[in-house]
Amino acid sequence: MAEVRIAPLIDEDCFEIGLNHLFPSADAARLAGEADWLCPDHLDPSMATVRLGMKSWLVRAGGRTILVDTCIGQHKERPRHPAWHRRASDRLLRELSHAGLAPTDIDLVLCTHLHADHVGWNTRLEDGRWVPTFPRARYAMSRREMEDWRARARHSAEPVNHGAFADSILPVVDAGLALFVTAGDALAEGVTVEALPGHTAEHFGLHVDRPQGAALFCGDAIHSPVQLLVPEWTSAFCGDPDLAIATRIAMLDRAAHEGLELYPAHFRGAGSLRIRRHGGAFRPA
Ligand SMILES: [Zn+2]
Numbered sequence: 419m420a421e422v423r424i425a426p427l428i429d430e431d432c433f434e435i436g437l438n439h440l441f442p443s444a445d446a447a448r449l450a451g452e453a454d455w456l457c458p459d460h461l462d463p464s465m466a467t468v469r470l471g472m473k474s475w476l477v478r479a480g481g482r483t484i485l486v487d488t489c490i491g492q493h494k495e496r497p498r499h500p501a502w503h504r505r506a507s508d509r510l511l512r513e514l515s516h517a518g519l520a521p522t523d524i525d526l527v528l529c530t531h532l533h534a535d536h537v538g539w540n541t542r543l544e545d546g547r548w549v550p551t552f553p554r555a556r557y558a559m560s561r562r563e564m565e566d567w568r569a570r571a572r573h574s575a576e577p578v579n580h581g582a583f584a585d586s587i588l589p590v591v592d593a594g595l596a597l598f599v600t601a602g603d604a605l606a607e608g609v610t611v612e613a614l615p616g617h618t619a620e621h622f623g624l625h626v627d628r629p630q631g632a633a634l635f636c637g638d639a640i641h642s643p644v645q646l647l648v649p650e651w652t653s654a655f656c657g658d659p660d661l662a663i664a665t666r667i668a669m670l671d672r673a674a675h676e677g678l679e680l681y682p683a684h685f686r687g688a689g690s691l692r693i694r695r696h697g698g699a700f701r702p703a
Pocket residue numbers: 531533536617638655
């Protein structure tokens with residue numbers, strides 16, 4: 419089995435969101451006495467606010483150089499989301515450069531799903547036009563999710579998906595760079611698309627075989643380590659909450675039993691984790 423190299427590329431850290439804004443059904447009392455290890459990195463000590471990051475994962479595996487998700491991006495019009503609106507930061511590209519790579523070195527981008535905070539760096543602004551940031555890459559995505567956004571855009575006078583469909587998804591489709599994939603597709607030797615539905619209809623994970631145990635890049639199937647304690651809390655942004663919960667519990671169970679290492683999009687810091695069962699829930703291993 420070939421060597422796999424993985425590095426986080428951080429676009430934003432940290433951003434805060436109210437516990438009950440992120441998880442509408444959350445009751446902080448359920449964390450009492452259990453949450454010390456989450457504070458202050460992932461949860462403020464009053465337990466009212468969750469602390470998250472935004473990262474892409476750089477994965478070198480099977481002879482390919484892959485980015486999993488592309489975060490918020492730069493210069494995008496996001497008037498309903500002030501922290502993302504006309505954002506100047508180029509941190510993600512600088513982190514890519516620190517990893518010794520240029521945008522032209524990326525040959526595959528996997529969009530776990532098409533939310534605005536996962537596709538932003540798909541494109542960059544050049545002479546007033548949105549062009550693919552990674553011009554040699556194919557952008558793997560769900561055809562169903564792309565077509566869903568296209569249909570919504572057709573029937574809406576307002577920009578859909580915070581404007582991300584028009585400025586971050588359509589330009590790579592129109593450039594012929596979209597690679598429509600489905601669960602089970604192999605993208606390289608030992609690199610497979612996996613179904614993790616619920617957050618969105620066809621949310622994908624990327625499963626990568628490694629000698630030291632497999633890695634699963636799991637996007638928004640889990641948003642915060644708070645959900646290890648209560649996997650039933652699901653985000654306000656999950657399209658099908660019941661399915662998102664079932665997918666998360668099944669994924670965490672597998673990770674605990676198979677030694678699968680999880681690489682989510684929104685955990686802070688190094689941001690990957692191995693976990694173990696703890697009563698009816700989970701803890702870091
Ligand atoms: Zn999302």
